[in-house]
Amino acid sequence: MKLKYIIFTFLLPALLMTSCKREEDRIFEENASLRMTEAIANAYGVLQGNEAGWEMKYYPSQNQEFGGYTIFAKFISNAQVTVASDAIENSQTSSYAVIHESGPVLTFNGYNKSIHWYTEPGMDNGGIGADDTGMKGDFEFIVLKATADSVVLKSKKSGTEVVMLPLNANEFEQKAEAYQEAAAQFSQFGVFKLEDASGDLLDIPYSSPIRIFRNPKDDSGKQMSFRVIPSGLEFYAEQEMEGVRFKTLKYVEPTAAYPYGYYTNDNTTFKIVPDVTPLNLWFTQNLWSMSYSNIGPLTASYWDVARGKLAAANFTMSNLYVGNVSLVASGFGGGVLFALNDWVAVGAGSYTITPVQGTIDEVRFTFLGGYGLNAGFTGTHYNAGPTDILVPFNGRTFKITSEEGLEKPSIIMLTDNQLPDNFMRVFLEEINDPLNN
Structure with a gap:
């Protein structure tokens, strides 16, 4: 009897410790669940809080080998979003959600060509990229941060980071239209030449519709990935041509000498001269x-x-x-x-x-x-x-x-x-x- 009492006395603290540990686990699980609920609610609130909408610079592949695009999104309820893209005519309203996974995830779960076009296999998107992976884009993003000044997302598939910045007033409609017009104008060109500092013309390696240039004077074949913007071209990273470093090139309107205009740096050291797609x-x-x-x-x-x-x-x-x-x-x-x-x-x-x-x-x-x-x-x-x-x-x-x-x-x-x-x-x-x- 005494032995049983001693054993019980020995086990009691352990039982109490186990009981406390289980209580702590429940508290931790409840806290984690509460934090996730709060994070999802915050994401919904921020996305809808800016009624004018959001703009994102989107490079679908982690290696930027297909170039970049501009996407606009207006979250009009907990279930509906209107999306526009510079590569797709007009805009479209579809469904979305912020769901609970390892963190809050923004998913554009209703088909919307303005975002899903970048995720389609090459056999469905017009032949861009591989038959199965296409442009390697995503329609689901982990929400890393959601505040009134920016929403930072991370593509679930590629790990590409995307930042959405808030729009003002009627910018959703105005900017989307301006970007679409610029992209449509750019897409009519199938050939580009570099007019270098000496005035010589060199063919620029380019494969429509991928938004990638390669410097004809750079034997490494380094890609120059860019987006089309209303004022010209904006590159993913700083580039160098003809001894000049730049991040953007401005578009100069057509003249008699340049019937399709040209893209150039601030000092017009060189020109990227477009031409229509040959027959x-x-x-x-x-x-x-x-x-x-x-x-x-x-x-x-x-x-x-x-x-x-x-x-x-x-x-x-x-x-x-x-x-x-x-x-x-x-x-x-x-x-x-x-x-x-x-x-x-x-x-x-x-x-x-x-x-x-x-x-x-x-x-x-x-x-x-x-x-x-x-x-x-x-x-x-x-x-x-x-x-x-x-x-x-x-x-x-x-x-x-x-x-x-x-x-x-x-x-x-x-x-x-x-x-x-x-x-x-x-x-x-x-x-x-x-x-x-």
Whole structure:
């Protein structure tokens, strides 16, 4: 009995300590939960507290390899947000929330192109970035700080830090429109040249629509990532060209000598001179519809054979395209695309479509092979007409002309340099039943 008493006496302090520890854990958990609730409430309050909205400089990838953009957000309730982006026309209202994870997380959980475009895979965003990751953007952000003067966010996926700054009065509408106009103007340019301090012109490596320049005098190939702003260009980090360091370049309006204006530093030491996208580059960047009523007599002689073969096989040609097939078939490249039987069978003739060096309006087609783009397209489909439609393109060089002018026309004419009766008038607009239209 005495031994039991001694043991009990020994255990009692431990039991009391355990009881106290559990009580402390509950208090700690309650405090952490309370702090999280308060942080979420604070984030909601700050976001909605500035009724004019917020502006953010957004570089979707941690390495800035796709350039930067400007996004505007107006949080109009605990569930609704209006978002505008310089890269997307107009604005859109969708849902959002601040949720409880390891910290408060701002999630744009309702689809809104003004923010989700940066998160879409390359196959869906127009071919920017890899097929699966696109521009590597995010629509969920950890809220690191939320005060009236700034909201500091961290992308959940990339870890990129984003700062939202408050807008005033009607700036949401005014600034969003100004940035969209500047971006639209910039996007019409497909070629840029560096006019250096001595007046020489050098091609600037640039791949539309990615907002990255590379200094043609810098052999390292270092990227110069930037945003388009109403006054010109703002770079992610300080840059150096022609011995001048700068963070922004101002846009100078067009003159007789510079019909598209130019971007320059404060002392006009150098100029970045834009030009419209050459017709041959514009052609290779897009996918164009073709139709029987818009081809030449030599071209038609091959299409007539194709029509007969398709009819004999009881196949129909739903749509027929030429150009950048990757816009609808991720990773494919250039070619001629055949959509048969209401897109049940889809295949393509693969081509290297190359702008002819030294020209702005010629392209050459080099045949690579024929492929099925879905399981429904077989060798039987390929040989029942499509092979004949390909013949007028094989190894041919075409001159490109347009009645609409040089600036991104929607209709162009391809005319064989050596066989003038081999021509195709092609359209950005969709044409159905192309062998009968």
